[in-house]
Amino acid sequence: MPHGRSTVKNRVENTMKTVLMISALSSVAIVFLIGFFTLKESIPAFRGIGPLNMLTEKVWRPGQDSYGILAMIAGSGLVTLGSVLIGVPLALGCAVFLAEVAPKWMAEIVRPSVELLAGIPSVVYGLFGMVVLVPLVRGIEVPGNTGFGLLSASVVLAVMILPTIASVAESALRSVPRSYYNGSLALGATRWETIWRVNIPAARSGILSAVVLGLGRALGETIAMIMVIGNSVIMPKALTGNPLSIFLSRARTLTGNIAVEISYATGVHESALFATGVVLFLLIMIVNTSARGLLKASIEGGRRK
Amino acid sequence: MEQVRLTTRDYSLFYGEFRALNRISLSIPANRITAFIGPSGCGKSTLLRSFNRMNELIPGVRTEGTVLLDEGDIFREDVVNLRKRVGMVFQRPNPFPKTIYDNVTYGPRVHGMKNRSKLAAIAEESLTRAALWDEVKDQLHKSAMALSGGQQQRLCIARAIAVSPEVILMDEPASALDPVATIKIEELMNSLKEKYTIVIVTHNMQQAARVSDFTAFLLTDENRAGNMVEFGPTNRIFTSPSDRRTEDYITGRFG
Ligand SMILES: Nc1ncnc2c1ncn2[C@@H]1O[C@H](COP(=O)(O)OP(=O)(O)OP(=O)(O)O)[C@@H](O)[C@H]1O
Ligand SMILES: [Mg+2]
Numbered sequence: 001m002p003h004g005r006s007t008v009k010n011r012v013e014n015t016m017k018t019v020l021m022i023s024a025l026s027s028v029a030i031v032f033l034i035g036f037f038t039l040k041e042s043i044p045a046f047r048g049i050g051p052l053n054m055l056t057e058k059v060w061r062p063g064q065d066s067y068g069i070l071a072m073i074a075g076s077g078l079v080t081l082g083s084v085l086i087g088v089p090l091a092l093g094c095a096v097f098l099a100e101v102a103p104k105w106m107a108e109i110v111r112p113s114v115e116l117l118a119g120i121p122s123v124v125y126g127l128f129g130m131v132v133l134v135p136l137v138r139g140i141e142v143p144g145n146t147g148f149g150l151l152s153a154s155v156v157l158a159v160m161i162l163p164t165i166a167s168v169a170e171s172a173l174r175s176v177p178r179s180y181y182n183g184s185l186a187l188g189a190t191r192w193e194t195i196w197r198v199n200i201p202a203a204r205s206g207i208l209s210a211v212v213l214g215l216g217r218a219l220g221e222t223i224a225m226i227m228v229i230g231n232s233v234i235m236p237k238a239l240t241g242n243p244l245s246i247f248l249s250r251a252r253t254l255t256g257n258i259a260v261e262i263s264y265a266t267g268v269h270e271s272a273l274f275a276t277g278v279v280l281f282l283l284i285m286i287v288n289t290s291a292r293g294l295l296k297a298s299i300e301g302g303r304r305k
Numbered sequence: 306m307e308q309v310r311l312t313t314r315d316y317s318l319f320y321g322e323f324r325a326l327n328r329i330s331l332s333i334p335a336n337r338i339t340a341f342i343g344p345s346g347c348g349k350s351t352l353l354r355s356f357n358r359m360n361e362l363i364p365g366v367r368t369e370g371t372v373l374l375d376e377g378d379i380f381r382e383d384v385v386n387l388r389k390r391v392g393m394v395f396q397r398p399n400p401f402p403k404t405i406y407d408n409v410t411y412g413p414r415v416h417g418m419k420n421r422s423k424l425a426a427i428a429e430e431s432l433t434r435a436a437l438w439d440e441v442k443d444q445l446h447k448s449a450m451a452l453s454g455g456q457q458q459r460l461c462i463a464r465a466i467a468v469s470p471e472v473i474l475m476d477e478p479a480s481a482l483d484p485v486a487t488i489k490i491e492e493l494m495n496s497l498k499e500k501y502t503i504v505i506v507t508h509n510m511q512q513a514a515r516v517s518d519f520t521a522f523l524l525t526d527e528n529r530a531g532n533m534v535e536f537g538p539t540n541r542i543f544t545s546p547s548d549r550r551t552e553d554y555i556t557g558r559f560g
Contacts, residue, residue, distance in 0.1 A: 179397060179399035180399060180401055180402075182399070183401065183461070184401070184411070184415075186357060186388055186393040186395075187389075187392070187412040187415065187465070187468060188385045188412065188416060188468060189385075189411075189412075189415040193415050197414075201403070202401070202402050
């Protein structure tokens with residue numbers, strides 16, 4: 001009976017639709033719930049201390065009711081900056097190598113190894129940082145340098161964001177049509193000139209969004225940072241006359257602040273940690289939204305080709 | 306006697322083990338338009354790409370015999386320099402995703418020119434020669450991707466002209482274009498031959514007859530290797546070919 005079969009079919013179809021819709025909506029709901037509760041818990045802190053005060057005050061001393069998170073914003077900002085400065089050139093080098101230079105067999109060995117980096121748990125990166133990097137950095141003879149600090153943390157973070165950036169940038173480079181490459185070579189450009197002047201600019205927006213994705217990842221990293229950054233709640237400052245020595249300073253990230261203190265915090269202190277979370281949430285949201293915007297621009301740019 | 310710009314002698318090309326071109330010998334006259342015609346797969350593009358050594362980008366390619374540009378062995382010449390002297394326009398317009406201005410000045414810049422006013426002069430001159438200047442002079446700093454297909458192809462011709470080549474190779478330059486744009490490209494070729502030697506691959510018999518001064522007819526033999534059957538003034542090839550197979554092809558009896 002064809003009629004009956006088709007109603008059964010319809011019913012299955014409708015059920016499927018509902019199930020899929022529920023699972024899609026529930027992830028939206030979860031994001032909103034988390035956002036809502038974080039915000040709600042942070043209200044006492046924002047009320048009592050004032051958002052502007054929190055954002056601009058350097059001292060975080062819960063015992064004395066000082067809840068400034070500027071030092072942590074600086075810590076997160078600097079370690080992210082450091083990781084981008086180290087990680088982005090590495091990742092882009094990696095992407096260009098994989099997309100344009102490496103013979104196939106070599107790419108097939110290198111690419112999975114790079115992807116494997118993404119699968120290593122944060123805590124293992126932290127261990128590696130503590131055991132290998134920190135002693136190395138401690139070798140830099142500057143008074144006050146303990147090895148724990150922004151430099152070690154930046155290097156660890158650089159390696160952690162490398163696979164994301166490298167693989168997104170590689171696919172951006174791969175999607176550049178071969179005809180550009182041939183056109184450039186036919187004009188007498190060398191392979192390097194072509195990669196530099198044609199392929200990389202053509203993949204520019206994809207590469208940019210790769211970097212921003214990496215940024216988002218860097219801002220959110222927690223445990224590995226706690227293990228190597230030293231966690232002192234101080235405004236990072238240069239240890240010597242050389243401004244670069246700021247990277248030898250200990251620091252604390254926004255994420256680390258929450259993770260380290262939440263287990264014993266109560267009252268306003270606890271609320272202030274939620275407020276830290278809200279700030280972090282906003283930062284990452286800004287970064288991700290701009291990443292999505294860039295990605296969209298790059299896809300539309302690709303269509304126009 | 307015509308002055309010869311490009312010569313091949315007993316030139317063969319192999320893709321791995323496969324012989325795609327079999328002992329081709331021909332002389333391409335300077336400041337003329339020479340057309341390569343023949344059925345699909347007979348090696349027209351392969352032969353064309355030999356003159357600027359673009360075949361070398363394909364792994365496993367090997368050649369035998371000689372190719373000369375103005376008496377000089379092209380395989381001894383620095384490949385960058387060779388490609389400066391022998392420009393190429395592809396079947397599908399392939400402007401870079403840059404501005405019109407950056408497309409035209411790409412070649413000169415790659416070859417080290419930095420002087421802004423010189424670059425601007427080259428851009429204007431090349432676009433004018435490519436019959437595109439009037440259409441784009443007010444939008445030089447807009448993306449080349451926004452141009453029509455025909456305009457893009459003329460931009461690619463301008464881009465090739467900008468490095469002052471002696472030869473311009475064109476592989477079915479109008480096959481992706483509509484009839485009006487095609488006529489434009491054909492007219493353009495005619496005005497360009499004063500200054501450049503043009504070699505064009507085309508599937509379109511009328512086009513070959515219309516624009517070219519000389520025609521080479523290629524055909525595959527029983528091993529699928531491309532052979533040159535006949536070469537001569539286009540007039541003669543089309544009115545009184547000396548080879549039966551040429552006549553058959555031109556009159557549409559096969560291919
Ligand atoms: N990259 C390549 N690798 C291997 N074989 C190739 C390659 N390019 C072309 N060939 C072969 O060489 C022969 C000549 O190809 P070519 O593209 O030069 O022909 P063509 O005359 O330009 O054909 P069409 O008119 O279809 O463009 C064909 O048999 C083709 O299959
Ligand atoms: Mg062809």
